[in-house]
Amino acid sequence: MGTVSLEGIEFFAYHGTSEEEQKIGNKFSIDVTITTDFIEAARYDRLKGTVNYEVIYRVVAQVMQKSSRLLEHIAYNIIDEIRKAYPSVETIEVSVSKFNPPVGGVCARSRITLKG
Numbered sequence: 001m002g003t004v005s006l007e008g009i010e011f012f013a014y015h016g017t018s019e020e021e022q023k024i025g026n027k028f029s030i031d032v033t034i035t036t037d038f039i040e041a042a043r044y045d046r047l048k049g050t051v052n053y054e055v056i057y058r059v060v061a062q063v064m065q066k067s068s069r070l071l072e073h074i075a076y077n078i079i080d081e082i083r084k085a086y087p088s089v090e091t092i093e094v095s096v097s098k099f100n101p102p103v104g105g106v107c108a109r110s111r112i113t114l115k116g
Helices: 019-024 039-044 053-065 071-085
Strands: 002-013 026-036 091-099 109-115
Touching (some): 002 053, 026 053, 026 071, 071 109
Antiparallel strands (some): 002 026, 026 091
């Protein structure tokens, strides 16, 4: 087993619990780590035996285009879509961070992590 990760994927998107957040948008960062068996890819130097991180990026980009209220919902949808593309992976861990969340004070980011 090994891991394939994409870290710090950034988007400007329209997610949040308030109508204002959904209108003005915000910057988000996504980290994805996939645990899978890629010994065939390592042994034979072939992309077919592993997870293609270009596909993962496209999945994340598509999910981020759909407005959501909760970071948890975003992470769940990313995991669900990755599983559709790669049903045999062992685990998928997704962290979603929102920059400067509206908490009434100074906070660089809010972050959730979901593993599925």
